[in-house]
Amino acid sequence: MTAVAVLEEPRLDRMQRDRMTRLHKAMSDRGVGALVLLGNSNVSYATGTSWPLADQGRANVERPVAVVTAEDENPYLFTPLPELLDPDLDLPEDHVHGPVYLEFDEGAESFVRALVELVPGDRGIAIDELPGSMRRALQRVLPAVTPVSADDVIDPAKIIKTPDELGFLRRTLEITERAIAPVQAALAPGEHQTELTAQFLRAAFELGADSNILDSIWQVMPARLSDAPWTTHGGIACPLITTERILREGDVLWVDTSVSCRGFASDFGRTWIVGTEPTARQQDQFRTWREMMDAVLSVTRAGATGADLTRAARAIGRSDRRPWMEHFYLAHGLGVDAAEAPLIGTDLGDSYDERQVLAAGMVLVLEPLVWDDGAGGYRAEEVIAVTDDGYLSLTDYPYDPYVD
């Protein structure tokens, strides 16, 4: 049995010690001497640092970089923002370095030379991204080394959450839900979509979010697919980008938002109706969705496969199409990324889902949907942690205006 707990008072230092133990084991399993991480969320995972995330075009240039070595119990961090280091993180001072600019040959070369100092010899290097400048620098300084994928090290470490991680994750989910509740309460005809974002971001940052990580979605759903944009699969186009579109009474909104706090991403998904109550047919859509969610939850436990979940959803679905966004998934993990492993119900196919076995401590965002062509549809997301005998809900946001 693996007890799954969500700590009320999670601790950053303990969380990082647990993460380092996992990373070191995964490194040892794969003969990796040094793990070099460039991706924002990977750096956050390995070091416990978090910072307000920039637009991708800026983030590629001004990025913290992490190095984990097989021998050292602490990671090394190269950062332009040392002042943002959380004081709860007991990273030794000699492990914190100034910024490296890996997008440039000069920066990449000085970083690889620093790396050689940290990891002498030609120990195996695993890395998550290889910009051209890094490929050239590695070729020059370490011509005998062919870096392998860091995903094989970091993905297995990330997939099971510790009680501290679940505690931080739940705080981020709480911030998101507390920020969005007043947006829903004030929802009225005549508002622009962008005004909903304005209210949500204001509240989320006041409540402690470090970053918005997804341009918030308040998509007005059409009644029928023939009125929606063309898609490659003939199904629903979603998420479509927010504009200054004015909301009208009766508009059905599919809402999807995500913010981060202390390195943890949230996910929120609900269906709202502008200025009015659901019709009987809309309420019926919700009822079907509820039945489907309950069916999926009833088979969710450690040992179940991804395919058990997709079968449970499909058994309730009304149409031939899979009852979730066809270009996404029925379920995805959540942690340092807004969508991470496990991914269930993707185009990796049924046999892939059969091989995905749920384990205690995994976090899933379940997002089935009901489409009722002619009258739109219902979609919402539930965030749960898998346990030995079932699951724990990490959220309890209501389904208004639908009656649960």
Added chain:
Amino acid sequence: MSTEVLADDQALRVARRRRVLDAMEVDDLDALLLGREANARYVAGAQRLWTAGTRPFGPGCVLVRATGGIHLVSTWDEGIPEDIPHNHLFGITWNPGNLLAWLKGIEGLEGARRVGTDSLTPRFAQWLAKILPSAELVDAEPALQGARRIKTPEELGAIRSSIGVAQDALAAARSEIAPGVSERHLAAVFMEAMARRGVTTPATQRVAWISSATHRHHQHATSAAGDEDLVAIDAGVVAAGYTGEVGRTWPASPASAGSAIKDLYLQAEELWSRLLGACRPGASCRELLSAYATAGHAPPPFPIANGLGLGFDTPVVTGQLPSTAEHERLDPGMVLALTAYVVGEDGRAVFRKEAVHVAASGPEVLTSAPCWEG
């Protein structure tokens, strides 16, 4: 911003694609496989969903030089320019096999000799070598950076619009500065004001920071600014893909600002004048670093200059890249975010960031937000 999801304007698209195709010819690139959204947008002119932070590399946009064809990963056609037909779109996929099969089927890609990518991962390096066995995989970033560094007139217009939004949101945050204010509150006010102007995507989310003579280390985002503290705002937004940035610093309590603070502002003003003076067409970027040295200040860990466009463009000038700065030249048509940053002996700092267009006749300052003048 409009009430519809629009692709980039045709004039913008045509001029940018011309530059990329020319750069491909110069670098002898037969095709581009692009994973970075800024590069993909530069080439395709499509508006796709914004997410914050870096993303793992995956080729989501392809340009074949021989056909001029642009192929995109997008499940729908909303926000996609009309010159990219439906059969050039491929739905979002989680299956590398499906992605590689799509790439393999793209007209003109299989016979390409030199294929450029804007980044790679160890896995994609192997996979791409497998599906394009006769191609040499090369770094396309130099070609793309070369194309992007000089702005077209339409791009300059887009950056001006973005700066307008950044300055409005900056003003909203500024109006909240007072003793007791927190960094968190200023970020919240900034984000709200930006979105009320119709732009929902920030360029940076570290909006505000407080520097203090009494707390040398960074305080928590909830800490209240003291009377003697300085409050910096780094206002950056992304509107229609283009980044607009401006930065200012105010005393938490202007009435309590003593001579040390006033002197710091004078030093920042002097440094700024030197930086602007160094911003001449044909000048070496080394001169920007020299401006700091001449004024007697160490450059900060963040860039003192960076190109503005779809994110950060070249040149990026920082104290960590002196040799790069030495070899980089300012050319007419560049737009830079130029930063003067002065730290006093007590740890308080004045931060000032302006957007500057390097025009043939000299620098043109695009930002106009008022500075605190003591």
